[in-house]
Amino acid sequence: MIRGIYAIVILDLKRAWLDRARLVAGLAQPLLYLFVLGAGLGASSQQGAVEYKKYIFPGVLGLSLLFSAAFAAIVIVFDRQIGFFKAVLVSPLPRYAIAYGKITSGAIQAFVQGVIVLPFAPLAGISMSFGSLIQLILSMFIASLTFSALGVAVASRFKSATVFPIVSNAILMPMFFLSGALYPLKNAPHWMQVATHFDPVAYAVDLMRGSILGVFYFPPALSITVLVLFVSTVSWSAVSVFKRGEDDSSLGATQFNWRR
């Protein structure tokens, strides 16, 4: 089982390494938000451009983690079409190992992408003590796991990758905008502050922001509890999708489904 998870992770990372150009391309979006949106919006905010960039840096980090985790997860949809996974599915490897392996590999890929964004922190005017850097890295780790579990749970339910833009617009963007990544939650309208409580991205971004700026919106202990609970329920739900494919009558066909 551990070997199975390890094998899935190695498989995914080997493939991701072939696509390593994506790591560089993946920088475009966060840097655009940070330096263009940051500069533009910051200039008109009361805090001023420098403070604003500092403020949104953890949000942009979250964006980068969120989207790279989603991208890693979308590979599941393609995997369904490659024969190799048929061979994996007829091995005695338990299905939950595949789900956990996918979540782990997605988290690693997201985390690596985040680490690549990190060196831009000084450009956003951020200076951190070693302690808060460690805190930030731990928060990034939790955030990566959260987003990857979410991505795998969602992607495993889709048969075609063409839905990705729809999912991205209907799930990821709202979660990102609601999270307070780009504006302080305490000034947001009441309904938004309520909605935010149901948005895992908000807790993850807040943990990272707190690590950098030292000011939390949610108590960190609450954030960690919520995220841990979220990761476990969502992983469990992903596992159940993979398990439903146990008696997969379409496995013999050219295309097959995780679920029937």
Add this chain to the structure above:
Amino acid sequence: MANDNSLTDDLLAVHVNGLTKNYGQTQALKGIDLSIKKGELFALLGPNGAGKTTLFSILATLRSPSAGFATVLGKDVVKDRDAVRQSMGIVFQEPAIEKRLTGRDNLELMGLFYGLSISKSKVRATELITSLGLEEGADRPAERLSGGQRRKLELARALVTDPGILFLDEATLGLDVDARRAFWGHIKGLTESGRTVFFTTHYMEEAEVADRIALIDAGNIVALDTPRALKSRLGGGVIRLSTEDDVKAKAWLIEHGYTTESHSKELMLIHPDPASVVPELMRNLNVKVQRVEVHEPSLEDVFITLTGRKLAGETPAGEGRGKGGKWS
């Protein structure tokens, strides 16, 4: 009775009883009975859509039967699925290697999926690469291998856990004659070391390497025997005629006491001594004969006499069947 079963179970690699499979309205298998001995090289031969992949998939635990039961190496394919999976190797009709990774990576990963340790799966991958003669190319992305090398790699992948039984679904699809011969050479070697091999094909030449062949058509096994016995069922030789008026010729033949194969669209008769009868036919037939062909009965002829239909793809090399074998 129960005792009988358990006794023979030791010798049987596959035991299938009253197996049916429905896909909605389609009845893909209509009650299959089958026993395969351990160490046997067994072919399932039939045209496209006959139900080969369906039977294969049920035996290999990929689909569940609608009724009936099947055991593989004494284990029920439904109730004991994981045990069956642990003891079988499988080559699919479509490619099942990650083409962007090297052959070695593919084999090592598969070892891990089957629960080998990291070092064991490395050793096993090297062993297989050597024994299948894949040294050249094993460290290249699999997409840059030749068709024959890829199929060998598929075989290597199926052999990672040294399975007692191997299932192959049209395993040589798209290979040229030499590559096919080499492939079946390896398979022969495997059965000699006591493994059972079950393979499906719609190439009759390929089926002839088997110890026994089951002919399958429209979900039924229509014959099951050794290649030689199947062909000798027809006795003598096959005469094919093409005339200016086949209908008239057929009527004449029947009138004069010949039995034509009623199933066959062309004029085909089976005769114990074709050499003596052909000159007489040519002389007496009341329509002009354009072409006459006499040959030893082939599996194709056996199939036609049994079902009236041809097996597809008699010429394996060089034809594009436009399905399954595509790589990308």
